[in-house]
Amino acid sequence: MRKFTYLVPKTLNEAISMHTSYDGRTRYIAGGTDVLVKLKEGKIGPDYLVSLKHIICQDQPFLNTETGELYIGAFMTHRSIERSSLVEHQYPILHDAVKNIGSVQIRNVATIGGNLVNAVPSADGAIPLIALDGKARIYGPKGDRLIDLARFFLGPGQCEIQGAEILTEIIIPRLEPRTGSAYIKHGRREAMELPMLGVGILLSLDPDMATCAKARICLGVAAPTPFRALAAEAYLRGKSVTEDSLTEAGKIAAGESRVRDSIRGVAWYRREMVGVLVKRMGLLALERARNMELNM
Amino acid sequence: MSRDITFTFNGNLLTLTVEDHWTLLHLIREELGYTGTKEGCGSGECGACTVIVDGAAVNSCLYLAAEINGRSLVTIEGLAAADGTLHPIQRAFVDHGGIQCGFCSPGMIMSAKALLDENSHAAEPEILEAIAGNLCRCTGYVQIIESIKAVSGGEPEGPRVVAWRGDDPHPRS
Structure with missing residues (x-):
């Protein structure tokens, strides 16, 4: 691996001043599982690595x-x-x-x-x-x-x-009452893989435990950046959360995605799976919201 | 740049000078000469370089040697007793055919050890999760999973569930 100097600041201000004083020749490193791979591959070549590992901070959510x-x-x-x-x-x-x-x-x-x-x-x-x-x-x-x-x-x-x-x-921010949420990483194997698609849903329900008060549908690998399927969220709001309404929301979300072909999967398949997984995760989020309410 | 670090290596306190750009794997193999820990991919995909740092399994190829300062490091060489008696996990890998070419074995065994140290009654799903980051190209994993299961106490002892029909004088557990 290319040589560098490893700096170990104890505070944020110290880290920032180290980064600033060697501007352009530094790189922050925390866990290092990505930075070290990039260093080994020669994709980056900083003279200084500024560690964020020893900055005193919380270690629990x-x-x-x-x-x-x-x-x-x-x-x-x-x-x-x-x-x-x-x-x-x-x-x-x-x-x-x-x-x-x-x-x-x-x-x-x-x-x-x-x-x-x-x-x-x-x-x-x-x-x-x-x-x-x-x-x-x-x-x-x-x-x-x-x-x-x-x-x-x-x-x-x-x-x-x-x-x-x-x-x-x-x-x-504070969770709304009667909220359930779920995420699925969709890929070909269970571990050590980047997702072909990532689908996360959060649903907050009205007191009737059926009507959607708030929906968040967030998709990964369905566009250049993670994004929210806003039209699908708007469709669900005020509707009863059922298999039918979630199927429709899935279709809308699939239409909103800007999927592409890549080594991990082709665009048409990804788009189809947005629909399937939005429905599936929606049902799981609904079940979790109801279970949470029962356990209160 | 170089720096002095002090850490526990397989139970022994060690102070030495390391270069900033050394990985922990480089330190273990090339400087200390302990070649049980293997380098496979060098990018955190294969797990052949797995060692235990402060009780947690990590890929030594993606861990800076400088970061081991003040910590405890255990490699595969730290498992067997001084007289050569194998650690129960190593013994189980031998007995159950968990080793074929042997290249993944040190990493597999270190992942298994980190799991069992934390949860001595790990069941199959936990075992699968623990070795998900360790590739084996020989065994098809079945024998490896059997080996780890043989050492794990299985399901923890809890209240026993008894199936009993009212007309059956001999309830079966």
Whole structure:
């Protein structure tokens, strides 16, 4: 591997000043499962790697019980999110996604923030967080800013992070009552694969436990960036959530996707599967919302 | 640049100087000379380089040597007893044909060990998840899964469910 100097800052400000002082010759590294692969392949060649691993920060998802907001530190590993029983029970869509990323070995070191800033169209971590209306907290030389994750991705490999900025945290707003959610990574094998398609759905129901009050349908690998199928969401709102209405929503979402042919799958198949999986995940989200209500 | 690091290697405290750009795999194989840990793909796909860092299975090919400072590292060489007696997982791989060419075995066994250290009663779904990041091109995985199952205590002892019909004097468990 090409030689570099490894810098280990303890605070965000220290990291940013290191990045700024060697501008253009540095690269941030957290878990390193993507950065080291790119380094070995010669796709990047920084003189300095600035580690974000030793910056003091939260190591567990934290729920603010006053505001109902969930805070997920960007440097948390997929494994620690997967192991959070809070996430498993209250945010199953996120649990579904992180437990199927890479392998145990990868999840033990790879971070959720790294998954997001890589901004690949197949980022499994992004889909559920967008469906949950998550916001990204970005810290940089000019201070802090918050941006909707739905607007975070600009194109394949491109996101809102500029220069020395660091994604520090994801904030999930309070869940509406009677909410269920689900995510599926669709591929040819169960592990160690990037998804051919990723489908995440969140449904909040009216007190009748049937009418859709709010819907989020978020798709991965169905366009250059993760995106929300807004027309399909609008169609579901106010309707009774049934197999029929979800089938129709699936058709609308399939029409909204900008799928393409790639080594992992062809466009027509991906489009068909958007329809199938939107319905399937919708039914699972409905079931989870009802079960959650029963267990309250 | 180089730096001094101190870590526990298979139970022994070690202090040495590493280069910043070394991977943990390079440190283990080329510098320490412990070649049980294999390099397969070098990009985190195959799991042949799996080692245990602070109790967690990681790909040593995607882990910087500098990051092992202050941590505990266990490689396949750390499993057998000093007199050569195999670790029960190693024994099971031999007994159940979990080893053919042997290249994936150290990684497989380290993944299995990380799992069983945490959950000594891992059932098949957990075993499948734990070795999902380890490729084997010989066995078809069946014997490997059998090997790990043989060491795992299986389902944890819980309240036993008894099927009993009122007219049956001998309830079967």
